[in-house]
Amino acid sequence: MTAQLFDLQAVSVQFGPVRVLSACTLRVQAGERLALVGSNGSGKSTLLRTLHGLVQPASGRLAHDAQARQAMLFQRPYLLRASVLNNVALGLWLGGACWKQARAQAQQALERVGLADLARRNARALSGGQQQRVALARAWASKPQVLLLDEPTASLDPTAKREVERLMAEFSEAGMTLVFSSHNLGQVKRLASRVIYLERGQVVADLPTQAFFNGPLPAAAELFLKGELA
CATH class of the missing domain: 3.40.50.300 (P-loop containing nucleotide triphosphate hydrolases)
Incomplete structure (x- = not known):
């Protein structure tokens, strides 16, 4: 059922x-x-x-x-003035993961959406499409x-x-x-x-x-x- x-x-x-x-x-x-x-x-x-x-x-x-578990992706995702990796890792850390684990899971999520090579870039410097994929990675990382x-x-x-x-x-x-x-x-x-x-x-x-x-x-x-x- x-x-x-x-x-x-x-x-x-x-x-x-x-x-x-x-x-x-x-x-x-x-x-x-x-x-x-x-x-x-x-x-x-x-x-x-x-x-x-x-x-x-x-x-x-x-x-x-x-x-x-659920996650929401907004039309204009809010990204911190930080690296792409840290933007994804922060949510996991706030959810209870240790920082090392959060960064490792964030890296996996970026690989999942094809942005692993941009992990060190400032998230706010990315194109609109890339920012949306960062938001998708952030959502996917929480395993909703x-x-x-x-x-x-x-x-x-x-x-x-x-x-x-x-x-x-x-x-x-x-x-x-x-x-x-x-x-x-x-x-x-x-x-x-x-x-x-x-x-x-x-x-x-x-x-x-x-x-x-x-x-x-x-x-x-x-x-x-x-x-x-x-």
């Missing part, structure tokens, strides 16, 4: 007077590759942050598998079972996008559950097994990827796919 990692029942999130998520019901199973799509302001980032425990629901119920990604290839050039997508696919093939937001529908087709369409904080469509792109869909989701949604 496949493990259930997240179970949201009518979850709403409010920032002051603004309701950002509205009565969202959603389940995520282990091994899924779940894409969140929708226009800017539809609630994708807030939903990811809610799943990661960074935002608390105003109402509804959120249950999660407390035994499943769930990886949440907020627009992981936004603003990257095509080569960097392909490299990040390759790593995401490899992580998934190794058994990691992926939940990611994306405006790149080609990327969604390539990586996702299931698509959630959000509009104004509500889940409007929840379908396997093939069904989502081949219809039929609710009218709003159909307009979004055609690029006609206001």
